[in-house]
Amino acid sequence: MKILISNDDGYLAPGIIALADALAPIADIVVVAPDSNRSACSNSLTLDRPLSFYQAANGFYFVNGTSSDCVHVALTGILTEKPDLVVSGINQGQNMGDDTLYSGTVAAATEAYLFGIPAIAFSQADKGWAELDSAARIAKEIVQRRFDTLPRPFLLNVNIPNLPYDRLGRIVSTRLGKRHQSEGVIRMQDPNGREIYWIGAAGPAKDAGEGTDFHAVVSGNVSITPLQIDLTHTAQLASLKKELE
Ligand code: MN
Numbered sequence: 001m002k003i004l005i006s007n008d009d010g011y012l013a014p015g016i017i018a019l020a021d022a023l024a025p026i027a028d029i030v031v032v033a034p035d036s037n038r039s040a041c042s043n044s045l046t047l048d049r050p051l052s053f054y055q056a057a058n059g060f061y062f063v064n065g066t067s068s069d070c071v072h073v074a075l076t077g078i079l080t081e082k083p084d085l086v087v088s089g090i091n092q093g094q095n096m097g098d099d100t101l102y103s104g105t106v107a108a109a110t111e112a113y114l115f116g117i118p119a120i121a122f123s124q125a126d127k128g129w130a131e132l133d134s135a136a137r138i139a140k141e142i143v144q145r146r147f148d149t150l151p152r153p154f155l156l157n158v159n160i161p162n163l164p165y166d167r168l169g170r171i172v173s174t175r176l177g178k179r180h181q182s183e184g185v186i187r188m189q190d191p192n193g194r195e196i197y198w199i200g201a202a203g204p205a206k207d208a209g210e211g212t213d214f215h216a217v218v219s220g221n222v223s224i225t226p227l228q229i230d231l232t233h234t235a236q237l238a239s240l241k242k243e244l245e
Contacts, residue, residue, distance in 0.1 A: 003027040004074055004083040008067040008104025010037045011060045014129050015090035022136035031060040032074040041066040041104040067108035075115050086112030089122030090135050094159050096213040097177040113155040125217045126162040134165040138222055155227045159217050169221035176225055177212030179203040
C-alpha cells in the first residue's frame with residue numbers, strides 16, 4: 001500500500017513524525033507537509049506565488065504552502081504514482097463539529113478526496129502531545145482496517161482522546177456535533193499604541209449529544225465521522241425555488 005502523509009502543523013511536528021513512524025512498517029510512505037504551522041488554514045490554495053519543495057534529512061518533503069497546497073502539489077507534481085490512501089495529522093488538538101470547516105488537517109484529507117483518493121484525517125483531542133504513541137497506534141489500526149465496504153473515495157475524520165492505549169474505549173462511528181459561536185477577539189495594543197486583535201477561541205460544544213464526535217471523545221472513545229463536501233442545503237431548495245418563481 002502506498003500512503004501519502006501530510007498535516008497542517010508542519011513537517012517538524014511530533015504528530016506527523018509519530019504517524020509516519022507508525023505507518024512505515026505497513027506501507028510505502030511519502031511525507032509532504034507544510035514548512036511551518038498552518039493550523040486553521042482550511043482548504044486554501046496559494047495562487048499568488050509559486051510553491052517550492054525541499055527534502056529534509058529524515059526524507060520528509062516540505063512545501064512553503066498550506067496543507068491543501070502540499071497534497072495538491074504531491075498528487076500532481078512530486079509523486080510519480082497515485083497513492084492508495086492519504087492520511088493527515090496527527091493534529092495537535094481536536095477537529096470536531098464546526099472545527100472541520102477551519103481545519104487544515106481535515107483540508108489535507110479533503111484535497112485528496114477531491115482527487116478521488118480515500119483519505120483519513122487524524123487529530124488528538126487535547127493539545128500538548130500527551131499519549132501520542134497511543135494515538136499513533138490507533139491511527140495504524142484504523143489504516144489497517146481498510147474500510148473495504150465503504151464506497152471509494154471516502155473521507156474520514158478521526159478524533160482520538162489523549163489516553164494511554166489500554167484506557168482508550170471503542171472505535172465508534174459518529175456524526176459531527178456543533179459548537180456555540182466563537183468567543184470574540186482579544187484586544188491588545190501594539191508597541192506603537194495601535195489597537196490589534198487576536199482571533200479568540202472556538203466556542204464550547206453546543207450539540208454534544210449521543211452519536212456526536214464530541215460525545216464519543218468525552219466518553220473516552222475514538223470517533224470516526226464520515227464526511228462529504230456538498231454544502232447544498234437540500235431542505236431549503238424547494239423554498240428558494242418558490243421564492244424565485
Ligand atoms: Mn493543526
